[in-house]
Every structure is written in structure tokens, then in C-alpha cells.
Amino acid sequence: MNCFNHTELVAVSTCQDCQKGLCNECSHKYKFPICTECNLNRMKIEKRAIYKEFGLTLLGGLIIYSFIASGTTYKQKDFGFKIFSLFFSFGIVSGWRTLNRITPNIFLALPLVGWLIYFMVKFVLSAMIGWFMLPIRIVKNVKRLIELKNIPK
Ligand SMILES: [Zn+2]
């Protein structure tokens, strides 16, 4: 098999995603053997996932925060409580995303009640870790977006 981009050169590897042949130079263009087209595609998918997370964080935060702020005693609470409420509300999605990485898929076979309990427990845990995972994930995602922007095409 020859390189997809350089038909006169012998392929030394294949693209991880589409199995096109890649010559020595093309194999080393990125960190692992992948063709330009598939790499762009992966970057697009990754970018979309990051924007989606930002969107969900904003939406989830607005819903939960407006719920907390609509409480009758909210106005009397001190400044610290209000700040924490903000972090708490907007952190749920970040917490949830963090948990996604460690919760296995074995729960897929659960009955409906099991799912409800699973989601409730996961929601509470997300709230517990979300308020400090929020800044960590924002920094991580922004860094990754900048990185993606600077990867040579
Ligand atoms: Zn490819």
C-alpha cells in the first residue's frame, strides 16, 4: 500500500480512523498516525463537545440558581452564601462530567427505580464536587480550545 497523499511513497502506517495509507512523513505529522482529514474531524468533534459543556453549564446553572434565589429567605442570606450558591449551581454540570469518567456503564441494565436512585445519588455527588470542579474544568477546556486552535492544519 502507498501513502494516500504521496502516491509514489510506500505507506508505513495507516490512519487510525479511516485506515488510509500514510508515508513516514504523514505518519509523524501528528502525535499518532492519523490523516489530516480525520484529525480535523476529531478536532471538530472535540470542540463541539467543549462548547456543549459550556452551554449545559450555563443552562443548568441558571435553572438551579434561579431556583435557589427564588427562595423566600434568599434575600436575607449573607454574601458568602450567595457566592457559594452561584458556584454550587453552575458547578453541577462540571461535577456530573467528572463523575462520568469514573462511573462504569454496568448500570445500563438497571430497572427504572434503580435509574432514579442512580441519578439522584449522582446529582448529589455532582453538587458536592461541582463547586470546585467548575473552575478546574473551565481552565482545562479553555486551554484545550486554544491548543486546538494552534494545531497546524
Ligand atoms: Zn483518516
Ligand SMILES: [Zn+2]
Ligand atoms: Zn505521505
